[in-house]
Amino acid sequence: MNQQVLEWIGYSASVIIALSMTMSSIVKFRWINLTGALMFSIYGFLIGAWPVGILNGFIVLTDAYYLFQIYSKKEVFEILEVRPENRYLMRFLDFHQKDIHRFFPGFVYTPTENTVSFLILRNMAIAGVFIAQRNETKALEVELDYVLPEYRDFKNGKFVYYWLSQKFTETGYTRVWAKACNKSHKKYLQHLGFTESGGNHFLKILE
Helix, strand or coil, X not given: CCHHHHXXXXXXXXXXXXXXXXXXXXXXXXXXXXXXXXXXXXXXXHCCCHHHHHHHHHHHHHHHHHHHHHHHCCCCEEEEECCCXXXXXXXXXXXXXXXXXXXXXCCCCCCCCCEEEEEEEECCEEEEXXXXXXXXXXXXXXXXXXXXXXXXXXXXXXXXXXXXXXXXXXXXXXXXEEECCCHHHHHHHHHCCCEECXXXXXXXXXX
16 A cells, blocks of 8 residues: 555544544544544554554454443433522532533523423433523523533433423423524534524424
8 A cells, every 4th residue: 555645544543533532522532532543453454563453453342342332321311300599500500601601602590480490310410401481472492401511412402302392292382492502502403303493593393
């Protein structure tokens, strides 16, 4: 194989592995690290560097094993409804304020009598928080749907909106409005079945 091609394989593998180290999501880290290690393993065998090829091959198998564990593991989700003035909720929002503002710029928690607030539990660990307002047209307006970085794999969102369907449709609430402030949040909403309705606003019908 051309020497220049080999060098590019090595450089690309290095960049991909370095990129994986910046991932806060465990799932993203495993997938990207697996890709980089696989390229490094191929590179090592092609240049005759057997220790490099074997070591990175082992990393590929390790990442694949943990990804299998992640995707096959049965997780328990729960919703813990809390009062709007709950002290743990207030502390959680304050502690994660900087990351929250990445996805919800300008978010300020100002609860009212129409506020819906709950914590999302995943295997009894706090994975995120959901805050919405009931409006006069029997719709929920999402103010915050925040998930901790290590749990950003859409499972939380799917459970939350399934729970909302079970909880609120029987009382006449069949619509949820949300506003996307960046591309990743827009992708998240579309993945959960929201449809764009203009001005970065998205609508989901609860069924």
